[in-house]
Amino acid sequence: MAGILRSIVQRPPGRLQTVTEGVESLVCTDWIRHKFTKSRIPETVFQPSPADHEKYGGDPEHPHKLHIVTRIRSTKRRPYWEKDVIKMLGLQKAHTPQVHKNIPSVNAKLKVVKHLIRIKPLRLPQGLPAEEDMAHTCLKSTGELIVRWRLNPVAPDTTSPNGRAVSD
Numbered sequence: 001m002a003g004i005l006r007s008i009v010q011r012p013p014g015r016l017q018t019v020t021e022g023v024e025s026l027v028c029t030d031w032i033r034h035k036f037t038k039s040r041i042p043e044t045v046f047q048p049s050p051a052d053h054e055k056y057g058g059d060p061e062h063p064h065k066l067h068i069v070t071r072i073r074s075t076k077r078r079p080y081w082e083k084d085v086i087k088m089l090g091l092q093k094a095h096t097p098q099v100h101k102n103i104p105s106v107n108a109k110l111k112v113v114k115h116l117i118r119i120k121p122l123r124l125p126q127g128l129p130a131e132e133d134m135a136h137t138c139l140k141s142t143g144e145l146i147v148r149w150r151l152n153p154v155a156p157d158t159t160s161p162n163g164r165a166v167s168d
Helices: 002-009 052-054 082-089 104-113 133-135
Strands: 018-023 026-030 066-071 100-101 117-121 138-139 143-145
Touching: 066 104, 082 104, 100 104, 133 138
Parallel strands: none
Antiparallel strands: 018 026, 066 100, 066 117, 138 143
16 A cells, blocks of 8 residues: 555656545645646737737827727627626627727726727817717717817808808
8 A cells, every 4th residue: 555655646746646644635736837827928929019009000109098899799609707798888789889988997898808899999080079069979980089060150241142151
């Protein structure tokens, strides 16, 4: 019996070892190597790449403030945690854009479901609209927020009798 225990304990490191002491049995390993440990992934993966910024049109010096997030794939046959994140982000209906802040807490949720969504930066070519102009805005599919300018009525004294404006 002692010879059998000695051969089990004296196996090369890395193999499963069983040591029995009295009634209880202890299972131990010298090292456990997981498939996706950071030590196996090269450091270059974790460094930002300027090619990514050129590819996606981002500027690392001046990041955009808002994301336009659209769900483009179904959540059927997906794990429950991905369905929960989609619900938290308000993306239950497909191809309906939602605007979210570009902050770490939201970005962490977006990273979980990045294979189900499309993310575009919100561009403001006319600047940030005022509160009273928010009802007159239009979100284009290119990610631009356009403010529809309201037309003010022309004063009657500047028009001619035929309805055309008089130029000075």
